[in-house]
Amino acid sequence: MVTMGEITHFLNPRGFALSVQAEMDDLTLGGLCMGVGIETTSHREGFLFETVEAFEIITADGELIRSTREENADLFHALPWSHGTLGFLVAIELRITRIKSHVRLDYEPYDSLDALCGRLNDLVLSDHAPYFVEALAFSDNSGVILKGDFATPPPDERAKINRINNYYKPWFYTHAERSLEIGHFSEYIPTRHYYHRHTPSVFFQLKDLIRFANTPYYRHLWAWMGAPKISLMKLTMTRELRRQAFENRVAQDILVPIEHLADSIRLSDELFGIYPLWICPARLFSHGSHEGFLRNPSNAKESQMFVDLGIYGLPAGIESGTYNQVQVSRKLEKFVRDWGGYQMLYADICMTRGEFEQMFEHRHYRAMRRKFNAENAFPEVYHKVIPEKWIRKEIDELCNEAG
Numbered sequence: 575m576v577t578m579g580e581i582t583h584f585l586n587p588r589g590f591a592l593s594v595q596a597e598m599d600d601l602t603l604g605g606l607c608m609g610v611g612i613e614t615t616s617h618r619e620g621f622l623f624e625t626v627e628a629f630e631i632i633t634a635d636g637e638l639i640r641s642t643r644e645e646n647a648d649l650f651h652a653l654p655w656s657h658g659t660l661g662f663l664v665a666i667e668l669r670i671t672r673i674k675s676h677v678r679l680d681y682e683p684y685d686s687l688d689a690l691c692g693r694l695n696d697l698v699l700s701d702h703a704p705y706f707v708e709a710l711a712f713s714d715n716s717g718v719i720l721k722g723d724f725a726t727p728p729p730d731e732r733a734k735i736n737r738i739n740n741y742y743k744p745w746f747y748t749h750a751e752r753s754l755e756i757g758h759f760s761e762y763i764p765t766r767h768y769y770h771r772h773t774p775s776v777f778f779q780l781k782d783l784i785r786f787a788n789t790p791y792y793r794h795l796w797a798w799m800g801a802p803k804i805s806l807m808k809l810t811m812t813r814e815l816r817r818q819a820f821e822n823r824v825a826q827d828i829l830v831p832i833e834h835l836a837d838s839i840r841l842s843d844e845l846f847g848i849y850p851l852w853i854c855p856a857r858l859f860s861h862g863s864h865e866g867f868l869r870n871p872s873n874a875k876e877s878q879m880f881v882d883l884g885i886y887g888l889p890a891g892i893e894s895g896t897y898n899q900v901q902v903s904r905k906l907e908k909f910v911r912d913w914g915g916y917q918m919l920y921a922d923i924c925m926t927r928g929e930f931e932q933m934f935e936h937r938h939y940r941a942m943r944r945k946f947n948a949e950n951a952f953p954e955v956y957h958k959v960i961p962e963k964w965i966r967k968e969i970d971e972l973c974n975e976a977g
C-alpha cells in the first residue's frame with residue numbers, strides 16, 4: 575500500500591527513484607507488482623516486477639514465503655499479474671536507481687502516423703535509446719514523441735527549466751501538444767515533476783469530469799486542491815453511475831508487439847475516436863521454464879518489444895447513439911488476442927473465460943495455485959477482474975449469440 579507519491583517523496587530528495595517509476599500518485603507498489611507497472615523506462619527495464627529482487631507473501635495457509643529468482647523461483651515468476659490470487663504480498667525488495675535533479679525532455683512533433691510509429695520503433699530498439707520514452711497521439715495523423723534523459727541544467731539554460739506540475743500550469747499533455755504548432759523544442763523538468771507529469775490531469779480523464787479544469791481561471795483559483803481521487807470516486811459510485819460509466823466511458827490499455835502500433839491506433843480511431851492516446855513502449859522478457867501469466871516472447875529471443883496503447887475518455891459514437899461498449903470492447907480484445915497481446919486488467923473486460931485463457935497463460939499459474947493451496951481461498955484472476963454480475967449479463971448474452 576505504499577503509493578508512488580510516497581515513494582518519490584521519500585526517494586527523490588535522497589537522489590534515487592524506482593527503476594520503473596509509475597507516475598500516478600495513488601498507484602501502489604503492491605497493485606503495480608501484482609498487476610502491471612509500466613512506465614517510460616519500460617522499453618529498457620520491462621515492467622516494474624522485472625526490477626523486483628524478492629517478494630514475501632502470506633499464503634492461504636498463513637505461511638510467510640520469501641521468493642526470489644533462486645529461492646522458490648516458481649512462485650516468484652507466478653506472482654506478477656496474479657492480482658492477489660496466490661496470496662497477500664507483504665514485502666518487496668526492488669532495485670532503485672540514481673537520478674539527477676532534472677530530466678531534459680525533447681518534444682518531437684509528427685504529422686504522419688507511420689512516421690511517428692517508425693521513429694518510435696527505431697528509437698526504442700536502438701543501442702542508444704533515451705532513458706525515458708513515451709508518445710502521445712493527438713489524431714490519426716499527428717502526435718509527439720517525448721524523449722528524456724537525466725540532466726543538470728547548465729547555467730546558460732536555466733531559463734528552460736519548466737516546473738510543469740505547479741498547480742497553475744497547463745496540463746502536461748496540452749503543453750506537449752503545442753509542439754505540433756511551434757515545432758520541436760526541449761526543456762528541463764525537475765525530476766519529481768516529470769515522474770508525476772500526468773497526475774494533475776489524471777492522464778487525459780479530468781477534462782471529461784470537469785470540462786473547464788484546464789482553463790487559466792480554474793487552474794489559478796482551484797487546481798491547488800489537486801485532481802479528484804479515482805479510488806474515492808469508485809468507492810462512492812452508485813449502481814446507476816457505474817452502469818453509465820461501463821456503457822459510456824473507455825479506460826483501456828492494450829499491449830501489442832510494437833510492429834502493430836500503427837494498426838492499433840487506426841483500430842482505436844475507428845472504434846472510439848478518442849484522443850489523445852498514451853503510447854508507452856515496454857520490453858517483455860523471457861522467463862524460460864518459469865513462464866508466468868504472460869507468455870515468453872514469440873520471437874524465441876530473450877525479449878520482445880511491445881507497446882502499451884492507453885485509450886481513456888468518451889467515445890465519439892456516444893453522441894450519435896451508435897456506440898455499444900460490449901461489441902466495441904470485444905473487437906478490441908480480439909485484435910489484441912490475434913496479435914499475441916495483452917489487456918490491462920484494471921479495465922472492464924468483455925472476454926469469455928475461454929478467450930481470457932487464450933490471452934493469458936494459465937499453466938504455471940494454476941500449478942502454483944495448487945501448490946500453495948490458493949484454489950479454495952482466492953478466486954482465479956478471471957473471476958476477480960470481470961465486471962459485476964449484473965453487467966456480465968449483457969456480455970454473456972452477446973457471447974452466447976456469437977457462439
Ligand SMILES: Cc1cc2nc3c(=O)[nH]c(=O)nc-3n(C[C@H](O)[C@H](O)[C@H](O)COP(=O)(O)OP(=O)(O)OC[C@H]3O[C@@H](n4cnc5c(N)ncnc54)[C@H](O)[C@@H]3O)c2cc1C
Binds near residue numbers: 605
Ligand atoms: C488513472 C490511471 C492511471 C494509470 N496509470 C498507469 C500507469 O502509468 N502504469 C501502469 O502500469 N498502470 C497504470 N494504471 C493501471 C494500474 O496499474 C493498475 O490498475 C494497477 O494494477 C493498479 O494499481 P493500484 O495500486 O491501484 O492497485 P489495485 O487496483 O488496488 O490492485 C491491483 C490488483 O492487485 C491486488 N493487490 C494489490 N495489493 C496487493 C497486495 N499487497 N497483495 C496481493 N494483492 C494485491 C489487488 O487485489 C488487485 O487485484 C492506471 C490506472 C488508472 C486508473
